Amino acid sequence: MVAVDSQGPQDSAVRMFRRERSIPLRGSAAALCNNLSVLQLPSRNLTHFGVVHGPSAQLVSAAPEGVPLAQRQLHAKEGAGVSPPLITQVHWCVLPFRVLLVLTSHRGIQMYESDGSVMVYWHALDSGDASPGTWSGRILVFDIPAKGPNIVLSEELAGHQTPVTDIATEPAQGQDCVADMVTADDSGLLCVWRSGPEFKLLTRIPGFGVPCPSVQLWHGTVAAGYGDGQVRLYEAGTGTLHVQISAHARAICALDLAPEVGKLLSAAEDTFVHIWKLSRSPESGYTEVEHCHGECVPDTQVCGARFCDPSGSSFAVTGYDLAEILRFSSV
């Protein structure tokens, strides 16, 4: 059965988006994948944004209308060498009792309190290999206390042979869905895990020759974005492919999820951002996807995109060489 997207009035609330005021950045965004992290703090009427520039990462907090309130720049820890290390990712990790800001570079992992004011932990990575990128594919699991700097490396997971690109987690959904973490790598391989005192590898979903830079997990469904512009949805427990979308004309750089409503955001180097609605068919129980909205950011190689609120009615975008965070919200 073939159906054409009708552009009808269904879901009109999130169908139309308008450009909102941009948030200026001190430095342009680097051409990395997943290069935008957002921490929503609705109780404080604040949103934090994190963008990697290169040797520094920039944190900006903004009021709901996008008015920038505070700014901070963080740098990777220096070491021996000619040039300062480049930051590879900045990300807020929301844990049950606290929020940590994690900064990674090829030298190691730095963890800060959520506003970036205090570094609470530093983990150096073995620099056995001088050239960046030939990473081991190890996944490091840290035990985080509710307060303070007593962070401990508790486990190292082996599952990937090529550098890990992204990690996604969700709270365990009850007895039916045991999978609560998925990791992706440069070869396109996905590993699905169950967390616990010891992590258990449940399924491996093989790649097909292109990297998987971004992955999300929603109600036992893995959503993966690939270097050939495809978005694929798999059942986490079994690894079965349920949906295949030829979503973009260039490599996907970011995926994000609005878990409350099952909305998926995909952004790629083709200048487009798309929003999709995930659902389960009541008759068959299979995962279905519907296209909600597409936005073109002209002449911009998008490198990061995130929803800015849990209902998925607003999102933000960063682009390579762009010194601002673009914001969109639904009318």
Add this chain to the structure above:
Amino acid sequence: MFNRKFMEELFKPQELYSKKALRTVYDRLAHASIMRLNQASMDKLYDLMTMAFKHQVLLCPRPKDVLLVTFNHLDAIKGFIQDSPAILHQVEEIFRQLTEVKCFFLLCLWQTYGGLSAGEFQLIRQTLLTFFQDLHIRVSLFLKDKVQNSNGRFVLPVSGPVPWGTEVPGLIRMFDSKGKEVKKVEFKHGGNYVTAPKEGSFELYGDRVLKLGTNMYSMNRPVETHMSGASKNLAPRTQENIAPNPLAKEELNFLARLMGGMEIKKPSGPEPGFRLNLFTTDEEEEQAALTRPEELSYEVINIQATQDQQRNEELARIMGELEVTDQPRQSASKGDDLLAMMDGL
């Protein structure tokens, strides 16, 4: 430039050059020939090269296509030599050596990069893009061809063929647990893409298909190389405030190895070469040098061998291979005597 030793150094695994280091190497390459350029013209030539290469890397449909761009560069160079029978006749031996050496270079390229994965090419491309970050110099040829906007940013078209291996966007396919397709829905993706006709060749010879990296001056048109208003309307450029310490021994060691202690020939008496001016008049060239904005100055590192250095045989051979005319052999030591080698930093 295709000297074997030089190429071997190039192909060693190493970090991305700093802007200063690359500009220094570029300077030396240009002056290793009989060509002479003033500072202003040199700056302009370098800007042109940088922006052209940025355009090529940015617009590569797949990260792996960066390799095809390089193949296009080399194919064009081969063409320059082959198409000049007059030069061919006069410098047959040189041509033979150059062909041999060029094949070696292509082979190195092919062997080093031919087997890399898509993920590794993605990393290479992203790393190259960090070098070009925040460069928005306007090039009149690009502006005229609507390849670049007036704000210095490149146009990213949303039409044309998709990369090889990518499907035209617009289709959602849903499957059951046995892998059977149960539903197919189209959606409006917003672009105007078509299927890729064929894949470019990664062999030593072949149709690269990709046009990026081919000679941008090959069309018959009045070529203007001046950069209109390069210093005006420049997007605020982030200063490279973490410029590598020019006295960092590691980087200087690399530069010295790379150039084999080449000397810039200071022509005295009748000049053997020619001077290239990329501006319309000498006065304009001088003016450009004086008014070049601070943040665009390249601070080239000068490395010159002093007369009483001892060079080892390896370096002497490099010098001999690089130069067309006979030169009296000198010797110098490399390595830790770098600071002694530097004149006027």
